[in-house]
Amino acid sequence: MAGALGGTFSPHCARVHPAKLVAGIAAAVERRGVRILERTRAQRIEPGVVTTDRGRVRAPRILRCLEGYTASIRGQRRTWLPMNSAMIVTEPLPDSVWDDIGWSGAELLGDNANAYCYAQRTADGRIALGGRGIPYRFGSRTDVDGQTQDWTVESLTTILHGMFPAVRPARIDHAWCGVLGVPRDWCASVSFDPSTGLGWAGGYVGSGLTTTHLAGRTLADLALGRDTDLTSLPWVNRSVRRWEPEPFRWLGVKAMYGLYREADRRENKGLAGPSRLARIGNVLTGR
Template sequence: MKRPALRNGGVSHWWHQLGGPGPRRPSLPGDRDVDVCIVGAGYTGLWTAFYLKQLRPSLTVVVLEREFAGYGASGRNGGWLTAALPGSAAVLGRGPGGPSAVTCLAAHLRQQVDEVIAVCRAHGVDADIVKGGELRVATGPAQLQRLRSDWSGRAPDDADQWLDADELAARVRIAGGSGAIWSPHCARLHPAKLVRGLAALVQRQGVSVFETTPATSIAPGSVVTPYGTVRAGTVLRCTEGFTAEVPGQRRAWVPMNSSMIVTAPLPDRAWREIGWDGAEVIGDEAHVYMYAQRTADGRIAIGGRGVPYRFGSRIRGDGATAARTVDELTATLHRLWPTTRDVAVEHAWSGVLGVPRDWSATVSFDPRTRTGFAGGYVGHGVVSSALAGRTLADLATGRDTERTALPWVDRRVRQWEPEPLRWLGIRGLYAAYRLADRIEARNGRTSVVARAADVISRKP
């Protein structure tokens, strides 16, 4: 039987599966005066709008989006509703609260997983959510060593579980799988269904969402667009992976590229061989790691870094993915689940996520200028964006809560290096990690190349 041609780009499989984003919402029709203007209609911006209206229903809130709601990472990600920290515990623990503040942030992230599920259930947002937990899997001796080291440092009351090779295989059979850590604080979801549902939800709350409306200037009190100026008492920037394209923000966060492929639906015989009936999301312990989910319609969606960064922080918006990256992800898929060799890969796409210089997220608000921003989730943005939006709403409305005291609030982060140092450093870093993975596959020991790369990049 002839396999279908690979679809490459077109934003993502998630949007293609829904028939596209649908008719565009109107552009800003002219000047407006509002209480709050949010720039960016991804998860961060939409969750911020949602919680603002929950706290103060009378607020007039406008969300401006250059393309369409969910055009960026919110409609392209791996579909992990995970409580993983958006950054390094060591970095986030440098503030006044120290390690206990990081523990508090972790607890809020776990609670936010359930909060997102509850909001979706209460408001009829169907995003294929199944809380099956997360599996961090070791597929070689070096990965197993790192995983055991992490496990040995866990708190006694941690709800995570250690799985040996047989216990892992009872959940999902992965070639070479020698052990795993299972965490209950994660759910699988359909990214585009979630962002589409959120956009519709905030509109029902009375929020105005204007698409195809780029912000040409973002300043205290106003956001300028080609179609008019929004004058607002509060201005919040929620541009995440596209922040480098905002004037004056070129070196704030780099747009790190991540790529995905998705198979055709697997036949029943393949699923009988693989298992994976619990809808767990799965990641490995490689330095250039993979992340995967079993979709609601029986596919495997798997992602990884691909081409991590483009010179000058350039962004390829259509999601087209290099053939080499497609081949690498396909090889990983076939290595982990050999039965998929007979299943077509139907779609490949890419997107960008925001990465600060210290690899850790920030939520910030200046009460003097009434401006704020959130992002830099380093690939863990589905839950983090919801908690960040909730926190921004607290800050913007002057509320003093546990969330406003979390260690990612108002952190100061130095900028990335200018080009060509930025390009050389990031591309060299990932070249070193890829080399380290190849060395580890041969000798089974954690590579000194990876350790050196961590030190050189100052990555925590």
């Protein structure tokens, strides 16, 4: 990485093809008799019934695992904030570019900036890089079919070129975005209320590939009334403060990322230590 002064390495990391993961999980649960109802939008969740745009589904236990799309359920707009996250991917890069960069393996990459980014070398020889772009839309609105704003693509491209100048001649082939579920204290939780039959899990803040496995096992134990080591974990049945109403929610998130980006700018210019602006941003997040 151009301009890097140091780095750390951890072997406890892996990359996963997200579409293959979802398709594999779907096939596995269908083999066990689970029925998946696609193209059905849940609108309201109440004890014993889920109201959808195609009718009602009744069940004694209902588990809400919608992550960033929780805000679309009636009465849940302030539960978890849908944080937008975007990615870009280059065209396949020639060997000369990889030799210039020195990225010979499949190591995953992340920086330690306040408004951080993450990247990987894909199996077909591209660089895929992600970050926040426009992090939040007023009223907890979410993206439509993964559409990504031009400003976000340009911002991520600038980060990519700053890290790897050798990539500048390469075109950006694709860009897409989605939403993360963010609790007010940025900590995930798993809960189940036996009196109503309602449960939920989420608020992973972008770490869902690992924590969903643990959350799913924990939620299954709770829903089936099992007393296990998992059901006694600190994140179980934890009370989470709701997000502020609009416009305070939008103003707070916008101010938070504005402070983080300005803190990064000052630190990149040679500030001796962490910027105080980042500390103010941390206060706004509740972390």
